[in-house]
Amino acid sequence: MEETILTVNHLKKEYEGKPILNDLDLEVKKGEVVVIIGPSGCGKSTLLRCMNGLEQIQSGSVKLREDTIEAGAGNLVRIRQKIGMVFQNYELFPHLSVLNNILLAPTKVQKRDKKDVKEEALKLLDRVGLRDKADSYPRQLSGGQKQRVAIVRALCMNPEILLFDEVTAALDPEMVREVLDVMLELAKQKRTMVIVTHEMQFAQAVADRVLFIDQGKILEEGTPEEIFKHPKKERTKQFLNIFQFKKVEERKIS
Amino acid sequence: MNWEYIQKYLPMYEKAALLTLKLGVIGILCAILIGLCCAVILYYRVPVFKRIVAVYIELSRNTPLLVQLFFIYYGLPKIGIATSAEVCGIAGLAFLGGSYMAESFRSGFEAIDKIQEESAASLGMNSHQIMRYVILPQAVSVSVPGFLANIIFLLKETSVFSAISLMDLMFTAKDLIGLYYKTTESLVLLVFFYLIILLPVSLLGMWVERRVRYAGFGA
Numbered sequence A: 001m002e003e004t005i006l007t008v009n010h011l012k013k014e015y016e017g018k019p020i021l022n023d024l025d026l027e028v029k030k031g032e033v034v035v036i037i038g039p040s041g042c043g044k045s046t047l048l049r050c051m052n053g054l055e056q057i058q059s060g061s062v063k064l065r066e067d068t069i070e071a072g073a074g075n076l077v078r079i080r081q082k083i084g085m086v087f088q089n090y091e092l093f094p095h096l097s098v099l100n101n102i103l104l105a106p107t108k109v110q111k112r113d114k115k116d117v118k119e120e121a122l123k124l125l126d127r128v129g130l131r132d133k134a135d136s137y138p139r140q141l142s143g144g145q146k147q148r149v150a151i152v153r154a155l156c157m158n159p160e161i162l163l164f165d166e167v168t169a170a171l172d173p174e175m176v177r178e179v180l181d182v183m184l185e186l187a188k189q190k191r192t193m194v195i196v197t198h199e200m201q202f203a204q205a206v207a208d209r210v211l212f213i214d215q216g217k218i219l220e221e222g223t224p225e226e227i228f229k230h231p232k233k234e235r236t237k238q239f240l241n242i243f244q245f246k247k248v249e250e251r252k253i254s
Numbered sequence B: 001m002n003w004e005y006i007q008k009y010l011p012m013y014e015k016a017a018l019l020t021l022k023l024g025v026i027g028i029l030c031a032i033l034i035g036l037c038c039a040v041i042l043y044y045r046v047p048v049f050k051r052i053v054a055v056y057i058e059l060s061r062n063t064p065l066l067v068q069l070f071f072i073y074y075g076l077p078k079i080g081i082a083t084s085a086e087v088c089g090i091a092g093l094a095f096l097g098g099s100y101m102a103e104s105f106r107s108g109f110e111a112i113d114k115i116q117e118e119s120a121a122s123l124g125m126n127s128h129q130i131m132r133y134v135i136l137p138q139a140v141s142v143s144v145p146g147f148l149a150n151i152i153f154l155l156k157e158t159s160v161f162s163a164i165s166l167m168d169l170m171f172t173a174k175d176l177i178g179l180y181y182k183t184t185e186s187l188v189l190l191v192f193f194y195l196i197i198l199l200p201v202s203l204l205g206m207w208v209e210r211r212v213r214y215a216g217f218g219a
């Protein structure tokens, strides 16, 4: 198996004394796709946000190769350049065109040559079917298009690992697919990714490993087969059942 | 209406208008700078400074410009700082305008979602880069309508400059009325010149407002 590039060690995160993540450990190997599932409010977003230092942690560490984030310490600016993050609501910069959204960090932060980055950006936009939107502004795009731009923006930093936090949760159903397809494509390219999602079928298709988190702890982990077909823990079964039930409900309505 | 009179004193008004404009522009530029600094301090909640800014804003907004001018004009020499009337005018306008500009920039900053900052941070930007490339441009464009309204307000406020014997438009009109009793002509000229200065800014303001309301970024 490949080398480990990201290690979360005894991570502890509290909000105002209330523990959210409790002594959480996680390793991600190069080229691996880890999918995180779990009930809402269990700490999935918090975990991702701790991984790139958007949240202060109380103890433990996050290590990405030679860089480390600890409680109140760590070169966040450097580590964040190697961790790409895609948010639920895209969070594109509304005052910049699609292309300038993508170019901003590579040119200003990494000080790369604008011409080179632009070439790369246009190539990536082409890959996600948005070459002709390069000069549009975010407000002129659909949700699915915005999310694909956000993914390209993260990719253009050439990150070692990509974090996705429910990136299709805010999208209309017909746009979910176009975003998931892009992520499947990235998985095929052996990109290292940590994906939080409620799209269970997608999770099964894309994941190398699935983590079920409940109450700030990893309760169960395994291959998609193990988690979705033969879950061991009662909590995991319960959680997955919710989705089965939902599906039946949806069918009845339509 | 005596056209001869108008023709004769037009150059005086022109000179006065230029003075009004000059003091107004410099004063407003200073006000913008002060306002931006205050808004940034409030945005980052810089300890101590944020309190100073809060006091300044209250003080500046709740006293008339005339009073501020008197303080600067008569007060500064008392503590040994000699200045010209022009500098006093600029300083007064900057003191008053700074708080108004600070308020409109602050509302601009408040309109920007916190997660924009996180989105920028997650791309590896440092706080300086986040402010400069992501927060500031958005905050400033949100505050443009208020900002233009402030400019109009401040340009109008320059009319009290005459009180510290600056020969601005108001001073000139009062002077000529006192000397020749040509009240109508003097006032017509006064209004005319204020309109020349203010109308373009007003029209610009209306145009920007429409753009901001119906279009937003990138239209």
Ligand SMILES: Nc1ncnc2c1ncn2[C@@H]1O[C@H](COP(=O)(O)OP(=O)(O)O)[C@@H](O)[C@H]1O
Pocket (backbone or CB within 6 Å): A015, A016, A020, A038, A039, A040, A041, A042, A043, A044, A045, A046, A047
């Ligand atoms: N800024 C915050 N302040 C206080 N509590 C928070 C904050 N953000 C999240 N929480 C709490 O932390 C818990 C985990 O939240 P989150 O990580 O967003 O869950 P998930 O993404 O799994 O739905 C929730 O109980 C939530 O109420």
Ligand SMILES: [Mg+2]
Pocket (backbone or CB within 6 Å): A044, A045, A046, A166
């Ligand atoms: Mg969440």
